[in-house]
Amino acid sequence: MTISREVRLVARPEGRPTPDLVEVVETEVECGDDAVVVENLAMSVEPYMQGRMSEHVDYATPYALGQPLTGHAVGRVVASSVADLPEGTVVLHEKGWRELSRLRPDEVQAQVPDGTDPLALLGALGQTGFTAWVGLTLVAGLQGGETVFITSAAGAVGAVAGQIAKAQGCTVIGSCGGPEKGEVLRGLGFDAVIDHRAGPVRASLKEALAAVGRSHLDVTFDNVGGEQLEAAIRHMGDHGRIALCGAISTYDATSPVPGPRNLLLAIWRRLRLEGFIVGDHQAHRPRFDERMTRWLADGTVVDPRTEVADGIEHAFDGFLRMLDGASTGKSYVRLAD
Known part of the structure; x- marks a missing residue:
């Protein structure tokens, strides 16, 4: 069992989000059966997250009070009881806002191929x-x-x-x-x-x-x-x-x-x-993946990004900086090297 930290929502915003809406909490993470533990390298911060902090959002499930926020993250498997996901595998998933994430196999959205920048799966390739x-x-x-x-x-x-x-x-x-x-x-x-x-x-x-x-x-x-x-x-x-x-x-x-x-x-x-x-358009994802992979490889598309914070304790501040327009391209929080 390992100690991790995660960001939990403790209040709903009225207008613009403020730092007192969240708290950073220590928690214990254990791998267990048919699961992996992922050390998150980076997590995405995005405007839609503001909407999910409200209880009135109707296009997605609102974030629950007292529970960790979620969002896309990339990380490295550090413990595994799943044969197809050995330690060292780099994966994309939606349990961001945590230093360590315990995932079932069906919660792993993609494995990052060798030679691919993991941050690309938060940006242009994601x-x-x-x-x-x-x-x-x-x-x-x-x-x-x-x-x-x-x-x-x-x-x-x-x-x-x-x-x-x-x-x-x-x-x-x-x-x-x-x-x-x-x-x-x-x-x-x-x-x-x-x-x-x-x-x-x-x-x-x-x-x-x-x-x-x-x-x-x-x-x-x-x-x-x-x-x-x-x-x-x-x-x-x-x-x-x-x-x-x-x-x-x-x-x-x-x-x-x-x-x-x-x-x-x-x-x-x-x-x-x-x-x-x-x-609603996931059926078209393979066609997009093929085209964007080619565009990134030949330089047709570049993937601008801004590191808005470093460390889980600063993640929400980074989210607020993104909302303030302080970043260009993809905004992300670095969580580990």
Whole structure:
């Protein structure tokens, strides 16, 4: 039996999460029969976790009070009673927010192949990249040569989505907060970047379209909602498609947030706005894995990431830094070497 530490939720947020919502607790971990113990190397922190801290979330099970938080993590098997998962195997699973995780074989989502960076399975080769691919390919039906707008393009999903669109020969405009992130996006191949903090997004998006020689948007991949979604609707062309992935501009709200004021344009222009939950599309995962593995190997897609904290005791602070926009690309917490 080994001592580990884990992060437990002890209160529900009212608006923006605060450090007093969680506590770090010591616990004993024993392997037992038909299980493995994994020393976690790194864990993902993601915006959706804020929603699961609330008891009102309806697209996933809320985190339980008094229980550890969960999320994707990669780690190394340090004890095993499962023949197919010997010690030393590196695996992906969803029992993050712990130093050590006891897993049944069916809780291991993937074994990390030799020579593969384990962090890639938290980013472009993991749920993050799969979300970007599903939204563009399966939901928006992206076609080569189209004009695409990615909101929160410097975030984990947005940065990969922009590169997937570029890989298909599209013209890509991304929104982000601040000039430093804008430079990162240009380095990833984005054709134009708008800073949503610098002025009205509607005007900035109009200027970006003119700069790339396009009259309208064909596809929007929206992670933000609010003003940015409204601006996208304004500049969509006829029969445009909007994949609704997130709405981070509303996550801190304590009362209902009004929707875009220009939905009448969606009727006039015959737009399609479709929300999606990536878990509904697991049957397409092998096709994504094959393509993303190839894109990463040949450099078509790179996997930007930011270490937002080091150590389980600082994990929630890292989560809050991610929510504050202090990271670019995939945000993760290092837990062990």
